[in-house]
Amino acid sequence: MSGHSHRTPDGFAAQAREALGDRTLTQAMRRVTDLFAERRAAALETVPDWQELRQQARAIKLHTLARLDHYLAQFAGAAAKNGAIVHWAEDAAAACRIVGELAQVHRATRLVKSKSMATEEIHLNAALAAAGTEPVETDLGEWIIQLAGEMPSHIIVPAIHKTRQQISELFVDKLGVAPSDEPTVLAAEARERLRQHFAEADMGISGVNFGVAETGTILVLENEGNARMTTTLPKVHVAVMGIEKVIPRFADLEVFLRLLPRSGTGQHLTSYQSLLTGPDVGVPGRAGQGPRELHLVLLDNGRANIAVDETMRETLACIRCGACLNACPVYQSVGGHAYGAVYPGPIGAILTPQLQGMHQAAALPFASSLCGACKDVCPVQIDIPSLLLELRKRAVEGEAPGAAPAKRAAFEALTWKLWAWFVRSPGRYRFAAAMARLGDKLPLVKRLLPPMRAWASSRALPRLAKRPFRAGHKDGGS
């Protein structure tokens, strides 16, 4: 389906080189990461207890993940009691089969979908398309890349690699409309087309940001209103939820809502949160206004194995805010496509190898300078650099003799290429400063990454490193 589905996690080096040659892409990436990082910093100024919030969120997540069997069962029980129909999916294939069967049972041929990483992870659209019922993506950015047959380049703004002119050409080509490069005109066109889809849809598919164990409530967060449409207008709503999304208490939502939008887009809150507790069927004499059926698909797909791995467990604390992407010097330069997977950037570099298996994604843990910016900005304080090191260790240990040196050689070539690109770019001080921070971690780094030694001893570094590292220090590290 996608014109770029040939990309793979292990192809990172070549894909990164390709990305660096694409000026439109690299400029767009720089713009979006700069803007979100600036907005995030401004948003944090208004929250005096930011560090306490992060600690609280982390403590809640680490507790829940360590007892996920308990909280997941509690969540499923509460959701069922409130009228939701709960399905359990061990892997991607099972989840796709469940959603496909639901579409079949309800004779749903017109499906709408709001943005969801979990459904992208299981390639739900492709599976449903094979059965002849591909859902229409309704988030503006997702819709644009669906029309174009491309992959998202950023988890918050998926079509950010496309210029307005390219989007206009796409609309002219696919929708037969007059050309316009005004975002308001393009968005209005999308609104009209997608309204039609919403009005006719038989089934709506969404993701879930948080699932509350004590009440069985799911929370879906967004800005556009397409998730509200998707979860309100069709007769049937199917929500696909990674099992790690459970939190214990309804009141815990406040902490996560204070952290998530500020970390992601720098908004104090996104425009809409929908908190759904069972299907809105109404009471006698007062009709409900939502779907008659709410199906929850609880997706494992590798998560349970991460949850029982004491070292790697905190990977699952991620609330998908995107802050680590925006702060990462590698992601800022190469963008999301280079990672060859649904989850890009620092979180993708630790999550993808664990979900897809190291045999497919061993290159990703090496696609980082270990500068620590991701850890500094993460609202749940995930120690991504340490997890990257652990995965590197496992990648090297787990490989056939000879494979690891080859991998390292490829990575070495890539890092030099990246370095050359950075020193030519106007934002190079950020990378240099990031490299300077790397000095703290040298003993480990030296062992794993030969080129780093040269960088760290480079005479240019102390001078460059005097510039502040904008993305991380603001909130006092972790």
Added chain:
Amino acid sequence: MSARETILARLRQRAPDAPPPPPLPPVRSTALLEQPPFASRLAAFTAILAKLGTTVEHVADVATAARRTTELLAEHGARSLASSDHALVAAVTAQLPTDIERLAHDAPRDDLLRAEAGLSSAQWAVAETGTLVLVSADERHRLCTLLPDLHIAVVPASRLVATLGCAFARLQPDAAPAGQTITFVTGPSRTADIELTLVVGVHGPKALRVLVIDD
């Protein structure tokens, strides 16, 4: 084994030497903080929504709210109004000019889809974030606050709380009927998906207007 049992069994495969789970910390809520007076809450609510292009007006009574609603509808060129089933909304709509087409919360879906404006109340309004909190068990709000281009909310002054935590503390979903939907609304629908340029009203309302009514 069912998929449920398989997944739960996987989650129970902890190493025998695994450390005990870290404790669940007590709830951290802003509801416990000292609440500022109404005037400060209203000022904060108005200021933060102004940044999102949403106006907040403080009006003395239902008659004034009805007059302002009429004017807002005219300003936006809206001639049809979809309403929730809230008592305050009914009181306001009763005083609107008769040439405005009224669509009740249970009007046919196709009619609601073409409504030009929507009128709701809110169960809570949050000063700190500029958020309206709507609870379906108390008010059928899902369509009239979402489908039309213009959303007008008439909110009793007594419902304006300081923080998100205050709203959460009052929601108590475990005591609520099954099938309850709670919607948080903060400003109009928005997107920055095309070159990061802000566009309002991409799917939901293009404009939100709030009237805070003394009660």
